[in-house]
Each structure stands twice: as C-alpha cells, then as structure tokens.
Amino acid sequence: MAPIQNARVLFNSVPSGESAARGPNVLGSPSRRADYPAAPLNGGFLLKVLVLSVDPYFRGKIRAPEKKSYSPGFIIGAPLEGYGIGVVLRSETPGVEVGKYIYGLTIPHQEYLMLPELSDLEIIEKHPGLPWPAYVGAAGMPGKTAYVGWKEYSDAKPVTIPARTPLSALISGAVGSVVIQLAKQAGMKVIASAGSEEKVQYMKDLGADVAFNYKTTDTRAVLAKEGPINVYWDNVGSEVLEAALDFAAIHGRFSKCGMISGYNTGHQGIKNLKLVYGRSLNIHGILVFRLQAKYDKEFYATIPAKLASGEIKYAEExxxxxxxxxxxxxxVRKGENKAKAVIVVAEE
Amino acid sequence: MAPIQNARVLFNSVPSGESAARGPNVLGSPSRRADYPAAPLNGGFLLKVLVLSVDPYFRGKIRAPEKKSYSPGFIIGAPLEGYGIGVVLRSETPGVEVGKYIYGLTIPHQEYLMLPELSDLEIIEKHPGLPWPAYVGAAGMPGKTAYVGWKEYSDAKPVTIPARTPLSALISGAVGSVVIQLAKQAGMKVIASAGSEEKVQYMKDLGADVAFNYKTTDTRAVLAKEGPINVYWDNVGSEVLEAALDFAAIHGRFSKCGMISGYNTGHQGIKNLKLVYGRSLNIHGILVFRLQAKYDKEFYATIPAKLASGEIKYAEExxxxxxxxxxxxxxVRKGENKAKAVIVVAEE
Structure with missing residues (x-):
C-alpha cells in the first residue's frame, strides 16, 4: 500500500503586538506524505485522529517560547496540539488494541499519528447515544472543568436557604453551560451573563433564572437587584470580577476558571480585593487536569448518559x-462562536 | 460618694484627604463627670475599663458615616470603640457578678461604662501567669486571628515535604508574630518580611528561617531564592501580594487578613490574578469574628498557657x-509601633 497524505496544522510564528486578530495569521496547513500503512511501529501504535478541540486556552499557547505559563506554548514549526480523540489503526503496544479509542490533551492537529506509547493519553469508552465530538466538549475537558470545579468548591446549597444565589459569568459557554445546569440541579438560583443575545437566550433555555448581555446591560445593576452572590464562577476577570466582588455575600465562594477578558488586552488590576477578607470570601483556582483524577470515574459514570438522554443539554459548533x-x-477568542468549537477531522 | 471623672476619647471629625497623618487630628480627650458609684443600674452593670487595644483596623473605622465596610465606622462625637477588658464594679445583671472580667470588641474608650446587659461582650478568665494586656494581643483578637486562620486554612505540612514553604508578610507583627510561631511548630520553613530592621530581628528571634526588610530588600529576589511559597499570610496586599502570586507553588494557600498598604493610598489593582487558576491557588479571606466561635474553646485552652510559659513569644508596646x-x-498606621499597641487605662 502506498504512502498517504497527512494534513497538519502548524504553528508558524508568534504574532507581533496584542491584536485580537491572532489565529489565521499564525497558522498554516501543509500536509506531508508518510508510509503509515506500512511503516514499522517499533512497539508503538498508529492513531487516526477523529476529533480535535479548539478552546479558549489556545490563546495562551500562542506565545513566544520564552514566556512561561501553566500550559506549554505551541512550538513554532510543529503542529498545534490540544484535546482530541483518535482510533487505533495499527498497534504493537500491549493494551492498546486496534479499534480502541484514545483521548487526551496532547493530540497534534494532524490526520495520522505514530506514537511510541500511550504516555499521558488514555483509552476512552463511548456511550452509545453520544457522538465523539461531545467527548471534547460537555463530556470532555470543558464539561469536566465545570464538574470538578463545581463538586470540589461550590458548596452548593438550595435556594431555599435565604440569599443563596450563584452568578455564572460565561463567555465560551462550553464550561459555563454545564455549570448553569449543575447549579440548577442543586436547587440554586442562577444569574448568567454572556456577550450576545443568542447566548443569553441559550442560557435561559438551559434554566438560568436571570440571563443578560453584559455588553448592553449594566452588570452591577443586575446584581444589585438579583444578588448577593454566594457562588461565582469566573471565566472573565476584570470589571465583571470586580462587580462580583462588590456584590458577594459573606462567605461567598469564587471559582476562578479563566480571565478571558485579559488574554488580548492585558490583565486589568483588580482593585477591590480587600472584600476577600471583609466578606470572608474563598477563591479557588481551577485547572481541570489537577483535579480530574479525583472525579474522572464518577464523571464518566454519570455525565455522558445525562448528555445522551438530554437531562444535561449541550451545544457544539x-x-x-x-x-x-x-x-x-x-x-473562540472573539466570542463569536455560538457553541463549543469542535473540528471533525475524519469520520470513523 | 461624690460623682467621679470619666475620661473619654472621642471621634471628633472625619479627616479630609488621604493623608497618613490621621489619628491625632481627629481625636479629643474630654472627660465628664458622672455619679457612677451611686447611679441606678436598672438591671445592668458598671464596668471599670482596664485595657484597650489599638489595632490597624481602626484606620477603616475613621471614615465618613455613609461609607460602608465590614466594621461600622466610628461615630462622630462618640467615644472610639474597640477590643478591651474591664472589671465589673457593680452589677444587677444575672451571671455578671462583681469582680468578673469582661472582654469584647465594643468597649468604648472611656474609664467607666454603664451597660444594660452583656450583649456581645463575654466573661473572660485570666491565666494566672499572663497579664491583662496580653488578652487584647497574642491572647486576644490578633492571636485569635492568627490561630483561627492558620487552623482553618493553612493545611500546614512539614518542610520535609519538598518545597513546602510559607511566606509570612508582616507589618503590625501582632498577628504575624503568632503565625510565624504556629508555622514553625508545624515544621515549616518560614520566610518573613517587615518594614524595619528591629522587626526583622524580632522575626528571626521568633524562629523565622528567612527575615528581611521589604523596604530595603527586593521581595522578588528573596522569593526567587527561597520560594516557592506554599502558604502565604497576607496582611499587606499590593506589590507584596503580586510578588507572592508570582512565586506561589501549585495548590498554594493564601490567607488574606488585611491590605494595610492600601488603607491610606487606595488599593492598587492586582494584575496577576490569572495565576490563581494557572497555579490552582486557594485564597481565603479571614475575619476573626466569623471564625472564632469554632475555635474559641481550644484557643483559650492552649494559647494563654503557651504565652505564659514562653513557648509562644509575644511583644507589646x-x-x-x-x-x-x-x-x-x-x-500603628505608619508601622512605627514596635509591637502590639495596648493602652492600660487602669490597674485593677
């Protein structure tokens, strides 16, 4: 059998300046030929990539190599890398049989992949009622982020306890839309904000008691009326975080999951942190990969079935x-995507 | 018996501007005469004030009445109010016998006090080896703040666990000096900073492994060498907090107990909060009066004896x-006091 094409998407160069127009100008899509059907495996395995995820954290990886962050930067000249799912086509690796599905954070953006070992990737089972794209969204990293952060830190109480009110401030929707539903299932009142009318409507559809467009509505006015906030899920940072601090309840719990507002413009200083002790607040930083080992089993045992049955809703683009x-x-960077961005590289 | 003098210290006016020279220019010290030996008690009791505390949080109470904060402002024309201890001279209140000692947050700055009931004050027992001034310092609110915050949130681990290092950033010393000793007793390495050479030496005397003057030494250089920081006790805020965030270990625990640096100059925005999720940090706001009910019994059962025996050291001015x-x-505001400021109003 002859060599086949292997289309890839490379990180070509670090953009200069802090323009929002990152993305297209740093990426290429060359393919190269390789003899994947016949090349020696040397104990490894050949993966055909099915699904790749595009997530807000990509912005942090598009940076100069000398800048440090929690996630390694993309390497110039190498493929982008992120969450993805593939199917094993050939294998000499014990436990990684042909036909198994592989999930993980370090799937390169290319069609085929030769790997020497499983390393930090994992074998994943699919719920029969749920398609693979969901496994990089509501049944993948964003859904897990919502689940582990909520379980570990929200200390959710039903709204029958007076003034027990969460605010969920959402941009991408992929994490936040699961948080909204977990909060509603916990019996809480949910206040949600987004950057477009379409997303606001979607949050209402998901059960948010109050949803508003933070670009056209004054967040402080909403919180003055609907608050105080007992649980705050922060993907945004900057003015929205300051407003949430100003309307936080005593012993409020803040989960910090991102500061998307600062990715392009630089992070604005938060001036009212004295409220952290004034109101005895607890702020918890959430990165899914540091918590998922504790929750993975119960997550996969419960969430995919709820997504398949529609008990928890999700949306994809x-x-x-x-x-x-x-x-x-x-x-994704501009917030123009309507739902979780997924690339389907190949059908099975 | 004739009426007696009752010297008081009143809050006379809100100072204009944000000058550091608050304090003397807003206070008066008029006394007035009252017939305390004979006046009817109407079911209440007469307290002779022995000890009053001056604490950094006073700054927040010297404000215009319309400004809200966690602690009510001083009332213009009324005495200052704070932690203090008094002895009961006369009483018609059941359970508040003559000779009992009373402790609490709402003792006015005056020599004698008629009270209708105990309200939020409490009866306090004295350890025979410890003088009363200690009970508004290391055996009072500042010591309790250190104790409850440390017990509730530090998750202290001995230094034998690699890179398990706390930083204690101290200004007033009253809280921080107890934190240093609790951290050392937990087996941790302690990095401490203060604003004078004298305080730096005192921190070393208390057992700090590293102590430095943040006015003459670059905090970041110290942390780069001695960090990362697993536990950070923050009384300061601003640049010191930003530096601590920059050198925080993964899963670091930050206790926010004050932001003294911003009391006069306004609170500087904290720009690197993205590290809260990047490093999975936990930030806990501490106000002693919201935690002390949980810890008061064990605090009084252990700390005064340790202070009396010298196992835990303390200092007073x-x-x-x-x-x-x-x-x-x-x-206290300028950090010029050498140790916990206490006013002895009267000997017993």
Missing part, C-alpha cells in the same frame, strides 16, 4: 476538516 | 492612660 482551524481559534 | 491614643493610632 462543528467544523469538518482542518482547513479553517485558524478561523475557529479566532472565533 | 504599652501606653499608660488615654492621653496619647491618637499618637498610638498614627504609629
């Missing part, structure tokens, strides 16, 4: 093929 | 009489 990854990254 | 309360407040 699927792009077929790798030709528009740059556009997808840009849309 | 005692002023006799109420004539220099304004100077004391100013010294």
């Amino acid at each position: 699927i792009t077929r093929g790798q030709n528009k990854v740059g556009d997808d990254i840009l849309a | 005692i002023t006799r009489g109420q004539n220099k309360v304004g100077d004391d407040i100013l010294a």
Whole structure:
C-alpha cells in the first residue's frame, strides 16, 4: 500500500503586538506524505485522529517560547496540539488494541499519528447515544472543568436557604453551560451573563433564572437587584470580577476558571480585593487536569448518559476538516462562536 | 460618694484627604463627670475599663458615616470603640457578678461604662501567669486571628515535604508574630518580611528561617531564592501580594487578613490574578469574628498557657492612660509601633 497524505496544522510564528486578530495569521496547513500503512511501529501504535478541540486556552499557547505559563506554548514549526480523540489503526503496544479509542490533551492537529506509547493519553469508552465530538466538549475537558470545579468548591446549597444565589459569568459557554445546569440541579438560583443575545437566550433555555448581555446591560445593576452572590464562577476577570466582588455575600465562594477578558488586552488590576477578607470570601483556582483524577470515574459514570438522554443539554459548533482551524481559534477568542468549537477531522 | 471623672476619647471629625497623618487630628480627650458609684443600674452593670487595644483596623473605622465596610465606622462625637477588658464594679445583671472580667470588641474608650446587659461582650478568665494586656494581643483578637486562620486554612505540612514553604508578610507583627510561631511548630520553613530592621530581628528571634526588610530588600529576589511559597499570610496586599502570586507553588494557600498598604493610598489593582487558576491557588479571606466561635474553646485552652510559659513569644508596646491614643493610632498606621499597641487605662 502506498504512502498517504497527512494534513497538519502548524504553528508558524508568534504574532507581533496584542491584536485580537491572532489565529489565521499564525497558522498554516501543509500536509506531508508518510508510509503509515506500512511503516514499522517499533512497539508503538498508529492513531487516526477523529476529533480535535479548539478552546479558549489556545490563546495562551500562542506565545513566544520564552514566556512561561501553566500550559506549554505551541512550538513554532510543529503542529498545534490540544484535546482530541483518535482510533487505533495499527498497534504493537500491549493494551492498546486496534479499534480502541484514545483521548487526551496532547493530540497534534494532524490526520495520522505514530506514537511510541500511550504516555499521558488514555483509552476512552463511548456511550452509545453520544457522538465523539461531545467527548471534547460537555463530556470532555470543558464539561469536566465545570464538574470538578463545581463538586470540589461550590458548596452548593438550595435556594431555599435565604440569599443563596450563584452568578455564572460565561463567555465560551462550553464550561459555563454545564455549570448553569449543575447549579440548577442543586436547587440554586442562577444569574448568567454572556456577550450576545443568542447566548443569553441559550442560557435561559438551559434554566438560568436571570440571563443578560453584559455588553448592553449594566452588570452591577443586575446584581444589585438579583444578588448577593454566594457562588461565582469566573471565566472573565476584570470589571465583571470586580462587580462580583462588590456584590458577594459573606462567605461567598469564587471559582476562578479563566480571565478571558485579559488574554488580548492585558490583565486589568483588580482593585477591590480587600472584600476577600471583609466578606470572608474563598477563591479557588481551577485547572481541570489537577483535579480530574479525583472525579474522572464518577464523571464518566454519570455525565455522558445525562448528555445522551438530554437531562444535561449541550451545544457544539462543528467544523469538518482542518482547513479553517485558524478561523475557529479566532472565533473562540472573539466570542463569536455560538457553541463549543469542535473540528471533525475524519469520520470513523 | 461624690460623682467621679470619666475620661473619654472621642471621634471628633472625619479627616479630609488621604493623608497618613490621621489619628491625632481627629481625636479629643474630654472627660465628664458622672455619679457612677451611686447611679441606678436598672438591671445592668458598671464596668471599670482596664485595657484597650489599638489595632490597624481602626484606620477603616475613621471614615465618613455613609461609607460602608465590614466594621461600622466610628461615630462622630462618640467615644472610639474597640477590643478591651474591664472589671465589673457593680452589677444587677444575672451571671455578671462583681469582680468578673469582661472582654469584647465594643468597649468604648472611656474609664467607666454603664451597660444594660452583656450583649456581645463575654466573661473572660485570666491565666494566672499572663497579664491583662496580653488578652487584647497574642491572647486576644490578633492571636485569635492568627490561630483561627492558620487552623482553618493553612493545611500546614512539614518542610520535609519538598518545597513546602510559607511566606509570612508582616507589618503590625501582632498577628504575624503568632503565625510565624504556629508555622514553625508545624515544621515549616518560614520566610518573613517587615518594614524595619528591629522587626526583622524580632522575626528571626521568633524562629523565622528567612527575615528581611521589604523596604530595603527586593521581595522578588528573596522569593526567587527561597520560594516557592506554599502558604502565604497576607496582611499587606499590593506589590507584596503580586510578588507572592508570582512565586506561589501549585495548590498554594493564601490567607488574606488585611491590605494595610492600601488603607491610606487606595488599593492598587492586582494584575496577576490569572495565576490563581494557572497555579490552582486557594485564597481565603479571614475575619476573626466569623471564625472564632469554632475555635474559641481550644484557643483559650492552649494559647494563654503557651504565652505564659514562653513557648509562644509575644511583644507589646504599652501606653499608660488615654492621653496619647491618637499618637498610638498614627504609629500603628505608619508601622512605627514596635509591637502590639495596648493602652492600660487602669490597674485593677
């Protein structure tokens, strides 16, 4: 059998300046030929990539190599890398049989992949009622982020306890839309904000008691009326975080999951942190990969079935093929994507 | 018996501007006569004030009445109010017998006090080896703040666990000096900073492994060498907090107990809060009065004896009489006091 094409998406260069127009201008999509059907495996395995995820944290990886952060930067000249799912086509690795599905954070943006060992990737089972794209969204990292953060830190109490009110401030929706539903299932009142009318409507559809467009509505006015806030899920930072601090209840619990507002413009200083002790607040930083070992078993035992049955709703924006990854990254960065961005590289 | 003098210290006016020279210019010290030996008690009791405390939080109470904060502002024309201890001279209140000692947050700055009921004050027992001034310091609110915050949130681990290092950033010393000793007793390495060479030496005497003057030494250079920080006790805020965030270990625990640096100059925005999720940090706001009910019993059962025996060290700067309360407040504000400021109003 002849060598086949292996389309890839590379990180070409670090953009200069802090323009929002990152994404397309740093990415290329060259393919190269390789003899995957016949090349020696040397104890490893060959993966055919099915699904790749584009997430807000990509922005942090598009940076100069000398800048440090919690997630390693993309490597210039190498493929982008992120959450993805593939199927094993050939294998000499014990336990990694042909036909198994592999999930993990370090799947390169290319069609085929030769790997020497499983390393930090894992074998994943699919719920029969749930398609693979969901496994990088509500049944993957964003859903897990919501689940582990909520379980570990929210100390959720029903709204029958007076003034027990969460605010969920959402941009991408992929994490926040699960948080809204977990909060509602815990009996809480949910205040949610988003950057477009369409997303506001979606949050209402998910059960948010109050949903508003923070670009056209004054967050402080909403919180003055609907607060105080007992649980705050922060993907945003900056003015929204300051407003949430100002309307926090005593012993409020803040989960910090991102500060998307600062990714392009630099992080604004938060001036009212004295409220952290004034109101005895607890702030918890959440990175899913540091908590998921504790929760993975119960997450996979419960959430995919609830997604398949519709008990928990989710939404995706699927792009077929790798030709528009740059556009997808840009849309996620600008908040223009309507739902979790997923690239379907190949059907099974 | 004739009426007696009752010297008081009143809050005269809100100072204009944000000058550091608050304190003396807002306080007066008029006394008035009252017939305390014979006046009807109407079911209440007469307290002779022995000890009053001057604490950094006073700054927050010297404000315009319309400004809200966690602690009510001083009332113009009324005496200052704070932690203090008194002895009951006359009583018609059941359970509040003559000769009992009363402790609490709402003792006015005056020599004698008629009270209708115990309200939020409490009866306190004295350890025979410990003088009363200690009970508004290391055996009082500042010591309790250190104790409850440390017990509830530090998750202290011995230094034998690699890189398990606390930083204690101290200004007033009253809280921080207890934190240093609790951290050392937990087996941790302690990095401490203060604003004078004298305080630096005192921290070393208390057992700090590293102590430095943050006015003359670059905090970041110290932390780069001695960090990362697993536990951070923050009384300071601003640049010191930003530095601590930059050198925080993964899963670091930050206790926020004050932001003294911003009391006069306004609170500087904290720009690197993205590290809260990047490093999975936990930040806990501490106000002693919201935690002490949980810990009061064990605190009084253990700490006064350790203070009396010298197992835990403490220091005080005692002023006799109420004539220099304004100077004391100013010294605490400027960090010029050498140790916990206590006013001895009367001997027993």
